[in-house]
Amino acid sequence: MEKRVVFNSRWLPYLLVAPQVAVTAIFFFWPAAQAIYQSAFIPDPFGLKTQFVGFGNFEYLFGNAFYRQSFVTTAVFSVLVTVLSMSFALWLAAMADRIIKGSGIYRTLLIWPYAVAPAVAGVLWLFLFNPFTGIISWLLAQYGYTWNHGLNGGQAMTLVVIASAWKQISYNFLFFLAGLQAIPKSVIEAAAIDGASFWKRFWTIVFPLLSPTTFFLLVVNIIYAFFDTFGVIHTITQGGPQQSTTILVYKVFADGFVGQDLGSSAAQSVVLLVLVSLLTVIQFKFIERRVHYG
Amino acid sequence: MADITFTDIRKNYGRTEIIHGIDARIADGEFIVIVGPSGCGKSTLLRMVAGLETITSGKIAIGSRIVNELEPRERNIAMVFQNYALYPHMSVFDNMAYGLKISGVPKAEIRARVDEAARMLELVPYLDRKPRQLSGGQRQRVAMGRAIVRKPAAFLFDEPLSNLDAKLRVQMRLEIKALQRKLATTTLYVTHDQVEAMTLADRMIVMNGGVAEQVGAPLEVYANPQTLFVAGFIGSPPMNVLKTSVRDGSVWIGGRHDLGPVALGEGAVIGIRPEHLSIVPQGAGLFDATVAFSEPLGAETLVHTTTLTADAVIVRIGGDVHPPRPGEVIGLAVPPGRLFAFNADGKRIAGF
């Protein structure tokens, strides 16, 4: 889209974009270029010189069982968080949409978690599931189930999934609710007259018409699970036990900052870059599609 | 096929009553038009029949069943909405087949019924298209097709032609009438357009402010309006209304004509239809009027005049007659029996 009427000025536009371009160049592109550049080198043991290895770092990465495992862990984690968060949010939105009076109150009460930082969410759920003092771990113990996510990888994954999904429910709820309310009431009435009960209407009419929102949220949730959940992992499990909750973004941090392996970290960053680009492109493609329904 | 009965239907929103007791009996196969201005409650009434609004008190019966507590899908009715309400994600075929699929009709029969409706409505080339690929008129037909295939006890139309352009509206009117004759299904049709009402209805229910002011066949309602509102609403151009004044025990209109000592009551008015007035020389008719301007429409000309008592009177004359000039004073004559009298409450005074 273009504006027909514009201002004429030689220097003003450059001045206006300068701040953004400057920040972007210094803090985005330059580091990104560095990452790509560094991914092709490994430092020597003394950190004084670097040696060009081309795709060597990448080969090493993908040959590394831990790194491949991290891919699997990330995939499992993302799928679980996305499915859990979206289903629960959809159910809540469907219920809230059905209520005429009071839906405002429900909405207010349900959007809190959006404001909570992932790291803080991690702390909250860590407290609930603390193996020694947590109230939920105690409850489970009453039924004979011992909870210690510090030792049990499956439990650790469960905990970080719950904490991450919990935080995201508000966001999904808001979008699903908006999507539901955008469906014309007369279409629902027509379906009711045609003989459809509430659930029939939901699955044959409402849910298909909600699909642009659903696709959009799917992509956003996956991006969230990939990147924004660093705080959850760092506060609760630090990637453990035994790397069972080391998702890709955590590994970049762990290897780069803790392990000081700059080449590998750079290579991992590049891999993440490719993944993010892919997801972002998909997201924008689907945003275009949104306009076409209904 | 079924008859529909309204017994003292009332509807409240909160504490405000908006429908004040409607009674009517609609015979099986009848085409009933519920007509009235915006806000009179006609759509609400229709939606109560459909089950899209609850009934506060009174009873609606479809056939022998009282349907007050039945959900829309249990009432065996079909509805055509003002904005068509087609399912955007389904093809035309699927839109029409939806209701049948839900009730478990076998696929072959669905195919047969949809094809038959599509042929009747000239939709066969469009069966695979989605609603957004169709024009307004085509979507309208799909909405009707969706109603037809279900073979319901009654059709409900909620101002279906409002969103179409004038020419299309005229064409669709005829098609709807023909369709209903062919299918012989009881039909309730809501509109604010009195022309649609006149051309489509077997009988009309004229509504105003939540009340059914008159129920009857179009020509009957036209010739014999029971209230001032009905007289003014049905017929275009509307009926002329003349104020009355009482002088020496006689009732006068137009400042000149003496109706004699008839008992009309305070604030009564006289109604005369434009086509019942004829132009005669000044002083030779019932009363005089000054011409303001004329509207030549081709087949007829509408002459706008003002009487001595400041009533606006429209006269209908033939299109090939030379209309009087603005400013001219003319006489207006009315044949006997063409005067209507209404009292101050708008009710028709019988026997006038």
Add this chain to the structure above:
Amino acid sequence: MVERRGIGTWLTHAGLILGIALICFPIWVAFVASTLSQADLVRPPMPLIPGGHAIANYSEALFTGANAPVWLMLVNSMVMALGITIGKIVISILSAYAIVYFRFPFRMLFFWLIFLTLMLPVEVRIVPTYEVVAGLGLLNSYTGLILPLVASATATFLFRQLFLTIPDELVEAARVDGAGPVRFFIDILLPMSRTNIAALFVILFIYGWNQYLWPLLVTTDPSMNTIVMGIKQMLPTGDDVAKWPVVMATAMLAMLPPVLVVVFMQNLFVKGLVESEK
């Protein structure tokens, strides 16, 4: 609609209440914990009604904290959040204005460059960005906390979209009235963008306040800790027992500003969220 829902209505409300309970449960527990004493918490199950230790816990958090008193961390967080929010808004609105209302060489190039930054969240470039910031001497500074996060593609796109919907006639009328580009921007465009700016403010403030990874890397001096990252340092490592009441009090304080902003500016927030993703 006539619907024989019967218990259906009750189930709907019950379901929603259950959902809300599940959502709010962690926060309630945290709140209660922040009002109890350590002794109450050490042996589960902890009571679910608030106790009387609120003042003690919150004071300890605020004035002692872990490596830094919480009040200091709150200040740091506020400076960072406001800095990021205002910075993002100012930079984006200026760029969007330039891109929409001017024709200049490299215009589309700048546009695509900004678009590309969407693919570069900080998590993807942590090590090199850290090196750049360190190289510029910006570690442990507000500038270092704020600046790298301040270029935003989403805000720029939002403003661009908004400006595109403003009728051309306004610009023409302004020009006829003698307004140059700067006057037009200040007197006409800005006031018209008020709602969008407010909505964005809410979302960006939450984004800024909740930053975790970047502050973690860029601050080594505890006096520069933000509250969201500072909490982690209060958690037990190994076999230590944490002072949970104080930790929970800190958590409540960490959540307070964003939650208040969301709840009180709810309508703006929802509008901004839904609009900014279009």
